[in-house]
Amino acid sequence: MCGIFGFSAVGMKKKQLITATDKLSLRGPDASGYFMSEPIGLGHRRLSIIDLDSGEQPMFSKDKSLVIVFNGEIYNFKTIKKELKELGIQFVTESDTEVLIEAYQAWGINKCLEKLEGMFAFSLWDEKLQKLFVVRDLFGEKPLYYTKNEQGFFFASELKALEGFFEKKNMSKTGLNLFFNLTYIPAPYTIYENVFKLEAGHYLEVSTLGEFESLQYYDLEKITLENQELQIIQYEDAKKELREKLFSSVEERMVSDVPLGSFLSGGIDSSIVSAIMSKLSTNPIKTFSIGFKEKEYDESERADLVAKHIGSDHKLYIVGHEDLLEIVDETLSYFDEPFGDSSAIPSMMVAKKAKEKVTVVLTGDCADELFGGYDKYLGKYYADKYNKYPKLLRKAFKNGLKFVPHTRKTNQTLRKIKKVIYSAGLSPEERYTSLTSLGYTELQKKQLLKPEFQENANAIILKYFSGIKGDEHNKTFFSDAKLVLEGDMLTKVDRACMINSLEARVPFLDSKLVEFSTRLPHHFKIDGTNKKKILKDTFADLVPAETMSFSKKGFGIxxxxxxxxxxxxxxxxxxxxxxxxxxxxxxxxxxxxxxxxxxxxxxxxxxxxxxxxxxxxxxxxxx
Structure with a gap:
């Protein structure tokens, strides 16, 4: 895992290249490297994971016409390498970066990208074509920001490296409104005017004049529409395919030349990933979790139960909320722009502890978005149930709730009930924006912000929801895979780990597994109120029976x-x-x-x- 920075800009000095790149040192504490050939500059900070001795960057092609800086991992690089060897290509390192260079040289940018399975952001300078390519992975696991000024084009893994190349006082009205709606700012927007996140599954083609074009190479929407004709009908067939695909994904993500482990919260998803790792490993795997002194927030017993079941070398770190308070400022500051998912704080704490023992962790993230793990996916179910009650009874119940105070005991239940009541009278589009916007509603935002800073963010949110055919459930799953994953979940995991120079890998985000999930009927995922049904049924033999019945908790603070x-x-x-x-x-x-x-x-x-x-x-x- 690494940090990258670069530009196609006039008048830049190598000292500026070095200074900007070195702002990414937490992402890559082990080594640094720089390439400068005006107007092109590429910088790299390295966290060594694979090919520790000969994977330095920037890396060049044999004829020196190509140079690349790469952040991430190509999980199927050995398969691609074998294919390239059959074409007569020889390799001098064991690095996935060299495979990427040779794949580009053999097939060109589009065919090369079609073959990649991994998490990555990279930039490749082609001297012969006089083009700079800047690429982000399929689902947005690795960050990539860019901006343009009078000097030219600039990009970086984090906003902090772009400071000095854009006007920080120019706040984006769109970014501001998205933040207060969603609690985060999804691609392509940021909190700044004229600074953007490269969208997942896209690449930029940049000229020596700093002009650029954004092109899409992976289209989940298109694949989802195609998969509607290939829906899996037999439940047992679906279970078999799910098991094979997740085992394969975990195995690919266990390739590492440095110590590796997993985050184990004790919830269903991390327990399944950890259990599969244990099945694939000849030695006990290392698992990590944090527990809280405050019992109402503690679920460490869940993790301990799974750890004993799978025989992992488990490390539990008990912390108090005073420990979390100590890292609030550090956590919020590292994101460089407002990020309102408070679970980033305990996520950073467990990453900090895991880094003491390993350099790579696998996580159970993203299963909820693919297989229906959130309570919000029951919104339509409960709304339909509520609407069956007589109108007078509903009105009396709603009025009665006003007299129930929010206390530690009533808070969670009250919030859920109020959400159901509110969403019961909404259209599918309104319900999606309501349940996805965890911050302020549009009405509340109008009361919060001065008129000149107001902008309706629902139109942006709904472009995901309305862009896919199918029923409300399919639209919701697809939209979350495009919007919530990139903007919130993956951003949180990346920053929480990278501030601790720890690499996180997400087995549930293998493209074959994601595309498989779009071929499943809704009732395979959610049956009544039974969320993630197929996931629990498929892997029930790997974890304790109690694990599958635990209610979802998450990292509460x-x-x-x-x-x-x-x-x-x-x-x-x-x-x-x-x-x-x-x-x-x-x-x-x-x-x-x-x-x-x-x-x-x-x-x-x-x-x-x-x-x-x-x-x-x-x-x-x-x-």
Missing amino acids: PIRLWFQNELKEELIELLSEEKIKKQGLFNFNFIHKILTEHFNNKENHSSKLWLLFVFQKWHQKYI
């Missing part, structure tokens, strides 16, 4: 309590009338209203206040 105690003073200071009015972005009266309701336990506004807290911390540092 006590934001509500923090805002009433340890973080209360800082929250009030960040949202003070003087600061808000000077800033000129928000309506103070609305902020005062939700603060008062929260502190009086009238409503639980933790998530909304957390977004404001995160944004203000970012704004204070960068703007």
Whole structure:
């Protein structure tokens, strides 16, 4: 795993190339390398994973006409290498980067990209064609940002390396609104004007003048439409194929020349991945989890149960929420732009602990999006049930909820009930935007933001949902695979691990497995309220029976309590009338209203206040 930076720009000095690249040192602490041939510059920071002795970058083709900087792993590089050897091509390293160069030279950019299975962001300079290619992987596991100014075109693995090449005070209205809707900013947008994330499955073709064109090489929407004609009908056939594909994916992702382990939360997905690793390994695998001193947030017993069942070398780290408080600022700062998924904080903690023992981990992420693991996927089911009750009864029930206070005991149940009631009267499109937007609704956002900063973000969110044929369920799964994975889940995992120089691999994101999931009927994934049905049925023999019946927990942190105690003073200071009015972005009266309701336990506004807290911390540092 590495960090890359580069440009096609006039007037740049090698010192600037080195300075910008070295801002990515946490992504690549082991080595650095630079290529400069005006107007092209490429920089690389390396975290050594495969071919430790001869995988230095930038890497050149044998004739020196090609040079590449590469971040990630090509999991099927040995298969591609064998195919290239059959064409008579000889190799001098064991690196997947050399395979990538030779594949491009043999087949060109498009056919080369069609063959790749992996997580990656890379840039390749072709001296003969005088073109710079900048590529991001199929689903957006690895980040890639770019911008253009009067000097030319610039790209980097993280925003911090692009500082100085764009105007930081020019905040994007679209990025701002997406953040307060979704809690994150999906590609191609960022919080800055004229700075973009390269979309998953796309590459840029850049000229020596810094002009560029974005081209799509992997289209999940197209594949999903094609797969609707190839739907799997027999449940047992689907189970067999799922088992084969996940075993194969895990095996490919276990290739490493450095110590390797897995995150084991004790939930279904990480337990399945860890169990498969144990089956494939000749030695006990290393597993890692964190537990909390506060029992209501602790699920370490779940992880311990699985670890004993599969015989892993398990490391459990018990932390208190005071430990998490210590890394709040460090975590939020590393994202370079507002990122409101609070589970990033405990994710960073477990990554920090795992790095003490290994350099690579496998995770159970992304199974929820593919196989129906979230409560929101039951939105239509519960809405239909609720709508069957008489209208007067529904009205009385809704009014009665206003008198139930939000406390530690009632909070979770109340939030779920209110979501069901709210979504019951919505269209499929409205329900998707409502359940996907974990921050502010459009109405609330109009009350929060000054008119000149308001923009309706639902149109952007719905371009994913409306772009696929099929029923509401299919539209939801497809949209989440395109929107939520890239913008939230994969961003969180990448940053939490890379700040600790740890590589994370996601077996559920093998393209063959993703495409397989689009061929499954909805009832294979969710049967009534039984979520991830096929996943549980397929792998029930590998994990303890109790694991399959555990309710989903996730990495919870006590934001509500923090805002009433340890973080209360800082929250009030960040949202003070003087600061808000000077800033000129928000309506103070609305902020005062939700603060008062929260502190009086009238409503639980933790998530909304957390977004404001995160944004203000970012704004204070960068703007």
